[in-house]
Amino acid sequence: MDYASIEPHIPRLRRYARALLGDRTRADDLVQDTLERALKKFSLWRRGTDLRAWLFTLMHNVYVNQLRTERTTLPWTDELDAPVSARQENLLVARDLLAAIDALPPEFREVVLLVGLEEFSYAETARVLGIPQGTVMSRLARGRERLRRALEGEQDNRIRRIK
Amino acid sequence: MNRKHPLDEERLQAYVDDRLDAAARAEVEAQLDADPELAARAAAYRRQHKTLHETFDAVLDESLPARLRRPQSARRSPLLARAAAVLWMMLGGGVGWFGATTLQQGGARLAAAPPMLPREAAMAYAVYSPEVMHPVEVGAAQEPHLLGWLSKRLGHRLRAPDLARYGYRLMGGRLLPANAGPAAQFMYENNAGERLTLYVTVPRHAGSDTAFRYAEEHGVSVLYWVDRDLGYALSAKLGRKQLLRIADGVYRQITL
DSSP states (O other): OHHHHHGGGHHHHHHHHHHHHOOHHHHHHHHHHHHHHHHHTGGGSOTTSOHHHHHHHHHHHHHHHHHHHOOOOOOSGGGGGSOOSSOHHHHHHHHHHHHHHHHSOHHHHHHHHHHHTSOOOHHHHHHHHTSOHHHHHHHHHHHHHHHHHHHHHHHHTHHHHOO | OTTTOOSOHHHHHHHHTTOSOHHHHHHHHHHHHHOHHHHHHHHHHHHHHHHHHHHHGGGGGSOOOGGGSOOTTOOOHHHHHHHHHHHHHHHOTTSOOOSOOOOOBTTBOOBOOOTHHHHHHHHHHHHHTTOSSOSOSEEGGGHHHHHHHHHHHHTSOOOOOOOGGGTOEEEEEEEEEETTEEEEEEEEEOTTOOEEEEEEEOOTTOOSOBOOEEEEETTEEEEEEEETTEEEEEEESSOHHHHHHHHHHHHHHHHO
């Protein structure tokens, strides 16, 4: 049954969406849209291929379509309810990282999260995003370097940063 | 730049992601030893990786919101058996349902539930539901933490069902000692301040799934069942029919 096959993957789709969008409601909107599409198109999934990668591919497509239509950047402050697991002393680091991720162009953000959070291989990431593996590698390197620079800057002016 | 750092970016990323074989990793490590600036970058990338997981892995333990759960049309046969049983219980007003009454439905033969379960659940309800100051240990505001913690202690992935449809909202939960080990209690409250608890434990002899059974313990109504190694008991000061309706919703959300 299709939903039964898909269900075990939902928590990871949600984790990725949460990291991608920050905001819980918008993240679950994205997951819901993805699930609806997946249930509709389930017959197109080729058995024996990686279902998780297929679902992430659908999610990427839904996300890209939304970006095209919205192109609005929401403030990320509300999204900070999300990292409950981060212990207090890590919270500032986590906040800075979230802000830095949010500031990344979506193309970079997706690569950094698919590899770093969802632990997809480079080849899988390339398939999910429909780009060459070389592009995955360069976006990964540049994305991580941007995050590093953003975070190092943040450490110096964390106090001034308060909006 | 490549003259100064023969290590190419791809290899550095693969090192950060632990995707190199031992020989390649040793080579990279030797290069990092010789180049503090490069080593600092690698360490920063690894910290990013760690922080991402620390920040977002809690999402994996959250219970799914209703809109992401299985569409109502899709059902498994055990559910049908149980749904039929619920209906049968609702209609079966003439049958005596006091004490612990076993229910069997059609071909779906379901085992007897552990006798301790309703008593423990009713006791936990009686102790904690009147509590004003500290009804729960961990509040619903920290739901991911609550679920992660209780799941870890019980050794099973737990979900706190969404009972908004029945007018109850999650207040939080606590860990309790039970006959067979740790138990979890989720507490809910409606606008009238009436409380309902879902008690979950790992029965010592889990055996097979059971039907819904109903018991009354000291004025507390308890509906309980065993499903996939976990014993569940829903307790409230409600009539049997009302409790059945909610138990059916709880069962669907937890199991499907």
